[in-house]
Amino acid sequence: MTLPSCQRSRFGRSLILLLVVGLVLLVPLRSEAYAGPGAGFAVLSSFWTIFVAFLYSFYALVTWPLRQLLRIFRRRKAYGKAQVKRVVIVGFDGMDPELASRFMSEGKLPNLSKLRDSGTFRPLRTTFPAISPVAWSTFQTGVNPGKHNIYDFLARDLKNYLPFLSSAQISEPKRHLRIGKYSLPLGKSGVKGLRKGTPFWHWLGKAGVFCSVIRVPVTFPPEKFPGVLLSGMCVPDLKGSQGTFCFCTTRASSDKFREGGVRIPMERNGAGLHSYIPGPENPLGTGVDLRAEFRLRPDVGRGRARIEIDSETFTVKVGEYSEWIPVKFKAGMGFTARGICRFYLKEISPEVEVYVTPVNIDPAHPDLPISHPVTYSIYLAKLFGPYATLGLAEDTWALNEEVLDDQAFLAQCYGNHQDREHMFFDALEKTPQGLCACVFDTTDRVQHMFWRYLDKDHPAVRDVPQDQKPRVIQDLYDRMDTLIGRVMQQINTETLLLVISDHGFKSFNRCMNLNAWLHQNGYLVLKDGKSESGDWFEDVDWSRTRAYTMGLNGLYINVRGREREGIVEAGAEAEALKEELRGKLDGLVDPASGKVGISGMFDCDAVYAGPYVDNAPDLIVGYGEGFRASWDSVMGRVTTEIFEDNLKAWSGDHCVDPRLVPGVLFSNRKIAIEKPAIVDVAPTVMKLFGLELPSYFDGKPWAVAAAGGK
């Protein structure tokens, strides 16, 4: 009998392997008991691993009866009256009910259709304003913004009219030791959460219900509770910003990006090039940003480049991303900031251009806590590899600034999404009983950036024939439907599945600069001789300004005694001004399009109630369908034009009249409520687990049918 050559070679290798193993085992003298540190490490660490695992497991087993007793005791509270064994909440940020209905009516989205037919599908009322950090804060706390203190991504500093991140504050160490030119920090940076209220999983955890919470927005810094949590939207990058990409290029340009990125020159050095990634400010107080230098050697023939950074060397092709690469920013005196980023080789010839993602906090070595417990982010990184930790991980700015093209942006989005899916399905497996909640951001980012292809009249793609517009959003909904199909396969009738979104979406055709309107109508005054202002009210004359806007939907009265240079008396004068502004702005028509630019002006005293109402804007601006605040207006800039076409890729939005953009609610069970709201989710889940509801809750629990529909 003859063997094929591949089998012969396999047989030969096996024979040699057996021979060597035989020699090792059959000649047992002392000298070969040890074969170098490699084998020594392998054997020692394997035994160590098994030993530690055994200790953990032994501990778990020995203490199990005691913990079981405690759980039984807690379960009397938690599960004693529970109607469900497990609640799974899948959050699709920005999933739109109208669009979902449309796709379902076209015969698409079979899994969501199944939920609609056998369970529930309703629009889900959102918050005022319909912005993710506001809505998801309400989702998790069960209260209106007046009680959780989040009204926008940004809040204003009353002392200087400058913005700050509304959800978290990162502070420098309080004490420093001065050594020459260095200022040595004594202690760690502090992170303080600014969202008030208690997430409902804290109540569940205290009652003995295990909770896995993945990437729910405004959960940074992570709070301690009996469960596991990975923070989501609002986690900063290593620079402390909400995402600053870096674009290294050999093309000379003095243009600056409007927001979200920096252009770094790339210099030729022989056959190679070198550049750097800007990092955080030197913690030793030198006032200089740290840098991570890298070298790039292009291989034009093969359309790729080799990049060396620290001890890492990798190759990346044109039009492709690298893996997540660890980067170190060395400050001196042993201080190092560690992060991870991905490189995208945009062009290699004749010029060289490399896009680098914002440097994310390394989940395996977090410089700031991004999970509870801290080991949870490490666990996920060890299990699945490095992943995006930045709150807004999908780099919409890079697409807006045309640093990335559509395909590169989508590749980034779906890469992050896939990582999130891995984490979610792991959490689902690890939470056979209790709460498993995960929010997917891809739906929001992709709709923001690709709505232009869905809207045949969008100014950003007027020149593109309708039949050549890619079906990005349709594909997005298909993917989310597939994800729900996988979830449905993994749950049984004892599990309640809720698929929710925080808001819907509308087209963003026209930008409105409300500061310009306020200026032209005498409410906001610029310094003499100025017709426009720089960012953050640079040339605003506060001594003559009565109202201003910053952020996405808030309008503020310049109140005396509240704002540093306020001139409007609190009380009757301020109330009268609010009424005057409401009267003039509500129903404001865009002269160019003839459409209503603002369809509702909402008095915050009427829509909010709670201890933090004083921090809220005075009015919430509800832009009409197709309109939104211009980026200039968001950043406190006064321009001459009030209305402009939106020519950016950022072409869909939800920062409009909240009544126009409800979210979605799908469930595998019947829910008897006509107009559910996102504020109801927390009380509903707590009630399903048999817990008493805190009296301060604003939401009302839904009547959820038992398994089988009763």
Place this chain on the structure above:
Amino acid sequence: MIASSNPSNLPLFLVLTISMVIGLLMVIVFRYTSDQKAIGRAKDRLKAHLLAVRLFQDQLPVVMRAYGKILRGTGSYLRLAFTPFLIAILPITFLIVQLDRYFGWVPLQPAQTFLVEARIEDPTALNDASLQLPPELSSSAPAVHIPTDREVVWRLVADRAGQFDIQIAAAGQTVSKQVMVAPGLARVSPLRLKGNFWERIFASGEPALADNSPVQSIEISYPPRVIGFAGMDWNWIVLFFLVSLIAGFIFKSALGIQV
């Protein structure tokens, strides 16, 4: 068993130096003969499953599943480490054998008595076995015959340092055996054998006795070497193991090598 420490620090110095060099070399060999990415992934997964046991400790089924994954992960990790282990084991083994000639035994000293044991093939030739010594060696006691073991034992002493050959005659043939008398570090072969290829490789530093030789083996009772280090007496292999392991650990971290 005689156990004596060499007063000189040379063996200690050499063992430490060689251990560190071998530690470095082995991690480099490991680096280039192993799938570093796969080893990194396997180690990371192991750590993840360990963390899972801690993170989800209230959920016994999850803990048990994690423990099962740890066992499977350990198997995967050992399998990945096995290829470099196989590649390293042969050169390292032969290196250790050679080093053992120097560090395993202390050479004999002038005026120190020692035993020579010869095992004879044919028990009837036992009484005819005789020893012929060079002038520098002398017998300090009559030969002892042990018929049950087919052995003849002589007690000898050397006058001065040097490498000598002693001759043992039996059944009409004569075979020789090296005797090393030296004050410091020297290559020592305690045994001369016939046949037994693998045993000879590991235990003997001399050519094999002829197949038709009436003498099966000749052994000199060199005292084993004990190396004093850190207030303890060490067998050199144990010290080599520990020091090369520590050195390897340091070098692997410095060079970023996954082991």
